[in-house]
Amino acid sequence: MGIATTSVGDQDAGGRGDNAGVEPTSDLPAGGSRTGLGRTRRAAIIGAIGGYALLAALCRPLTGSALVAVLVAGTPLFWFGVRNRPRFARPVGARSAAVWLGVGGVTAACELGLWLGPNDRTHPTLSTLADPALSTYPGRVLGYLLWVSVGAWLVSR
Amino acid sequence: MTPRTAIVAGFAAILALAIATELLARRPGSSFRPLGVTLAAALRTRGGRIAVFGAWLWLGWHFLAR
Numbered sequence: 001m002g003i004a005t006t007s008v009g010d011q012d013a014g015g016r017g018d019n020a021g022v023e024p025t026s027d028l029p030a031g032g033s034r035t036g037l038g039r040t041r042r043a044a045i046i047g048a049i050g051g052y053a054l055l056a057a058l059c060r061p062l063t064g065s066a067l068v069a070v071l072v073a074g075t076p077l078f079w080f081g082v083r084n085r086p087r088f089a090r091p092v093g094a095r096s097a098a099v100w101l102g103v104g105g106v107t108a109a110c111e112l113g114l115w116l117g118p119n120d121r122t123h124p125t126l127s128t129l130a131d132p133a134l135s136t137y138p139g140r141v142l143g144y145l146l147w148v149s150v151g152a153w154l155v156s157r
Numbered sequence: 158m159t160p161r162t163a164i165v166a167g168f169a170a171i172l173a174l175a176i177a178t179e180l181l182a183r184r185p186g187s188s189f190r191p192l193g194v195t196l197a198a199a200l201r202t203r204g205g206r207i208a209v210f211g212a213w214l215w216l217g218w219h220f221l222a223r
Contacts, residue, residue, distance in 0.1 A: 089197040
């Protein structure tokens with residue numbers, strides 16, 4: 001996923017360059033262009049994600065079918081993600097971990113505090129604030145697209 | 158200011174903080190890395206993978222199904 005901009009000569013022994021956030025070219029041929037098989041696979045994955053989102057969004061929130069829709073995609077991606085070590089990950093310093101754990105921790109504390117506490121119209125959680133958007137079909141399509149795309153991106157690391 | 162307004166403002170501030178942090182991380186010479194790179198690094202250990210994918214699965218359930 002994404003555009004690789006480093007040449008083969010820029011890569012280190014692990015097949016990765018120094019350019020943070022830019023994907024390595026280890027899955028590309030020496031010429032730098034994607035193979036037909038790679039493009040087909042990429043198109044199939046995008047099509048599957050889109051098709052899943054269109055179907056899953058038919059399930060309204062707070063229903064058993066919505067839970068099934070989340071688990072249908074979530075369980076296999078969780079399974080593959082936990083089983084496989086990432087191919088494209090380099091270590092980062094403790095400072096990076098601390099900064100992002102801080103941001104995530106503050107967000108999680110606010111959300112969980114409100115969710116386990118009052119969680120009414122006066123004290124809404126993020127998910128309560130998102131409910132008006134997620135109560136519409138286009139909003140749910142967007143929500144499922146975003147969620148499953150993040151999962152697919154994580155598995156592809 | 159009502160509690161609802163304060164809470165919405167708080168979440169907006171957290172979002173702004175996250176965006177600012179990401180932009181700072183992408184600057185040359187930054188002492189910390191962008192979120193995507195940090196998340197990918199967290200996947201290097203089994204515990205990290207369970208935490209990251211568990212959080213992702215919980216978010217899907219929390220926003221889309223619960």
